[in-house]
């Protein structure tokens with residue numbers, strides 16, 4: 001079942017086009033990554049889906065709601081949002097912060113303890129938010145975004161500038177949510193994150209989706225034709241997998257001096273660069 005359908009979506013700010021007709025779909029229980037360098041239109045796309053911006057042209061449907069209905073309470077209540085604007089009440093405890101949002105969303109009692117356990121912060125429940133580290137705060141913000149078990153979660157760079165352990169915990173939680181049927185749309189600059197988490201990604205550059213698909217399909221699509229042969233004495237020779245080289249490569253299988261044959265796939269970051277001509281930073 002498709003939870004997000006974006007069709008020829010355009011968005012301009014005055015004479016500047018931020019999105020130039022993008023289309024994609026996200027299925028239920030899928031993690032979809034919008035990948036692109038700064039200014040490519042990722043946040044604009046999320047803001048349209050959360051009802052903050054109206055499209056200039058095109059159509060967007062999320063969770064059976066058309067973008068014209070994105071202001072409705074039922075729609076807003078079905079979303080979880082984590083962005084750089086998400087915040088907590090600094091002077092309240094972790095528990096009081098989350099209880100506030102639990103009540104606001106009418107989530108069942110016990111939800112606070114449950115989400116805190118999922119991010120490994122159940123022991124910090126009574127700490128004042130101002131005393132938490134950045135990584136802890138980000139995990140609490142994620143708790144706030146999911147306390148009402150939203151059908152769809154929008155995450156704008158959920159792990160940027162976090163340490164590897166916090167990042168890992170957040171990834172684990174996102175995978176659990178996905179396995180429970182939550183649909184997740186995230187933006188990231190981090191290609192390792194996208195490769196690990198995303199079922200599908202779209203490369204967004206200058207307001208256009210340059211290519212899309214699963215990370216492994218994209219890596220296969222743009223694979224190099226090189227084959228690396230390692231010889232018994234440790235030397236490595238690289239040759240091309242081409243029709244001209246076919247006979248020589250077939251002989252490799254019978255050459256006892258060759259101890260390893262390897263083809264390597266580009267990383268998602270390398271694929272991004274190949275497609276857009278730009279590093280993803």
Ligand SMILES: Nc1ncnc2c1ncn2[C@@H]1O[C@H](COP(=O)(O)OP(=O)(O)OP(=O)(O)O)[C@@H](O)[C@H]1O
Nearest residue numbers: 013016017018036037038039040041042043044045
């Ligand atoms: N409220 C706004 N008013 C005018 N222009 C805007 C507004 N929001 C975004 N833009 C422009 O739209 C383009 C896309 O911006 P957007 O924030 O969507 O990029 P992004 O891919 O999320 O970048 P980053 O990774 O830096 O967050 C940029 O050229 C930006 O200047």
